[in-house]
Amino acid sequence: MLRHVLSMSILLATANEAVTAPATAQTAAAPTFSVKSKLGELMDDRRAMAVLQKHIPDVMADPEITKGRRYSLRFISGFDKRIKAALPAIERDLAANR
Secondary structure, X not given: OHHHHHHHHHHHHHHHHHHHOOOOHHHXXXXXXXXXXXXXXXXXXXXXXXXXXXXXXXXXXXXXXXXXXXXXXXXXXXXXXXXXXHHHHHHHHHHHOO
């Protein structure tokens, strides 16, 4: 059931991006992310997701992490010491990807 809900969420998010995406990739500016960004936004971006997987791979491998998509990474860090410890490095790497 959870897999089905997650699959539908991903499908709807992908469809929404396709509708709202600019006509050409050249006109689209790279998004700016920080630890204040919503986890879902970070997970949906290839480069931001790579940063998360680099610094908190065990957290990102947990299927339960998708429940936090609507919260900022900073907020979620209040519940997980591994994320809290990695916040400075994540912030630095997200800033470097701008």
